[in-house]
Amino acid sequence: MSSSDTPDPVGGTAGSTAVAHPPVAHTEEAHHLGHTLKPRHMTMLALGGAIGAGLFVSTGAGIHTAGPGILISYALASVLVLLVMRMLGEMAAAVPRSGSFSEYAGAAFGRWAGFTVGWLYWWMVTIVLAVEASGAAAIAHGWLPGVPIWVFSLVIMLVFTGANLLAVRSFGESEFWFATIKILAIVGFLILGALAIMGWLPDADAPGLDNLTGKGGFLPNGWDGVIAGLLAVAFSFGGLEIVTIAAAESDNPARNVARAVRAAVWRILLFYIGSVAIIATLLPWDSDRLGSPYVSVLEDIGIPGAANVMDIVVFTALLSALNSMLYGASRMAFSLSKRGEGPRRLSRVAGNGVPRVAVLASSAFGFIAALLNVWWPEQVFKHLLNSVGAMLLFVWFAIAASQLVLRRRIEREDPDRLIVRMWAFPYLTWFVMIALAAVSILMLFDADARPQLLSSVVVVAVVLAFALVREGRRRGLRKRARARF
Structure with a gap:
């Protein structure tokens, strides 16, 4: 048996792209994906996907909702995402796959599960990348008001489709440098903010702990505010999972994904919690300047042209996130196609190792969604955005459930593959699943979050029903084929 046919503990063979079933035969010429991503590329790809406009723009809304207690909200969300990424890192290091958690769901529960998780994730990231494109276009329109926003949206999508x-x-390489720019900006903000808090900057007055403990205390809106803040920030960390999708295109998938997951998760937690802590310390939680919290802090510190500087940083962050999301969407579509769960043409790979048809298909929907966001933001795009509002909860739950099944299978068949291990298995895995269910229940009783949850549930139900009907038809065809012989 060749090395490419090494038994795979989660089903199939290590050299195949299928997990729970053999790969579907294709008549078109196909190539394998490239294997040239380095650990630094993978880490920055994860950071690029997770650090979007949400960190720079939405932080103020969270602080206004929960007061300084937003730090508890971020801490709770951080623990959750840390555990989810640990589970995903365990599976990705053991069996790297271009479809990542979609393939693991298929291996654990059947083809219907892989189909459902994969296409729901594809839907989610294509909607999100449209949001990023529209946000970047709005900033560019502020610089050049004579050019319509839809033109900027179109140009941005064309450029990043080409990339x-x-x-x-x-x-x-392009994503590495995009992500580097915004990371340097965040690090600079953390340093300047820490110096201002300690009173070591000439133009900034040290506030001490007044903004954290005064004006109603650390929890001015009580634990209800912390819960509302948790619902607001729980999805800020979406995008980290892209690093496990990229593992299949690295030169040493098992080793590189383990390193990238560790590095990306801890950096994300530092950037998010550190930034929020500085803003909550330097600005009162009830300030009317929390609409642009980073700009307000930099202006108070005495940084000239703070608004223009942050416009550039946010613009870069949006483009970087869009770039990562388009990559994740195309690789998920490619993986689904290779497993026979999507149109065959999506699995065709060009000579440079890129699934071009999958890239074009994913960006085509991004083009449409971005224009819908410009032309009919309330009438059409709002409903599309609601449909993915709680989708990340479903994906994270699928990751936890898959790890619960596959961890035992890998331990039984090939324990040496467990380069990364989930802590306190299976107790923390069950904790994550219960916590995600609890967040879903909280969303149901929150007036702002309820439409997102219900819209997402409808989309999940439709895709799941389609997957089950499709699987039922396949089983019927197999039974009839066996009956003939």
């Missing part, structure tokens, strides 16, 4: 059609190493 994703390049060899994966070129894409990795």
Whole structure:
């Protein structure tokens, strides 16, 4: 048996792209994905996906909702995402796959599960990348008001579609530098904020702990505010999972994904919690300047042109997140196609190792959604956005449930593959599943979050029903085929 046919503990073979079933035979010429991503590319890809406009723009809304207690909200959300990524890192290091959690769900529960998780994730990220494109276009329109926003949206989507059609190493390099710019900006903000808090900057007055403990105390809106804040920030960390999708295109998937997951998760937690702590310390939680919290802090510190500086940083962050999301969507579509769960043409790979048809298909929906966001933001796009409002909860739950099943299978068949291990298994895995269910219940009783949850549930139900009907038809065809012989 060749090395490419090494038994795979989660089903199939280590060299195949299928997990729970053999790969579907294709008549078209196909190539394998490239394997040129380095650990630094993978880490920055994760950071690029997770650090979007939400960190720079939405932080103020969270602080206004929960007061300084938003730090508890972020801490709770951080623990949850840390555990989810640990589970996903365990599976991705053991069996790297371009479909990542979609393939693991299929291996654990059947093809219907892989189909459902994969296409729901694809739907989610294509909607999100449209949001990023529209946000970046709005900033560019502020710089050049004579150019319509839809033109900027179109140009941005064209540019990043082209970037994703390049060899994966070129894409990795571009994302590395995009992510580097915003990371440097965050690090600079953390340093300046810490100096201002300690009173070491000439133009900034040290507030001490007044903004954390005064004006109603640390929890001015009580625990209800913390819960509302948790619902507001729980989805801020979406995008980290892209690093496990990229593992299949790295030169050493098992080792690189383990390193990238550790590095990305801890950096994300530092950037988010550190930034929020500085803002909550330097600005009163009831300030009317929390609409642009980073700009307000930098202006108070005495940074000239703070608004223009942050416009550039946010613009870069949006483009970087869009770039990562388009990559994740195209690889998920490619993986689904290779497993026979999507149109065959999506699995065709160009000579440079890029699934160009999958990239074009994913960006085409992004084009449409971005224009809908510009032309009919309330009438059409709001409903599309609601449909993915709670989708990340479903994906995270699927990751936890899959790890619960596959961990035992890998331990039984090939324990040496467990390079990364989930802590306190299975107790923390069950804790995550219960916590995600609790967050869903909280969303149901929150007036702002309820439409998102219900819309997402409808989409999940439709895709799941389609997957089950599809699987039932396949089983019927197999039974009739066996009956003939």
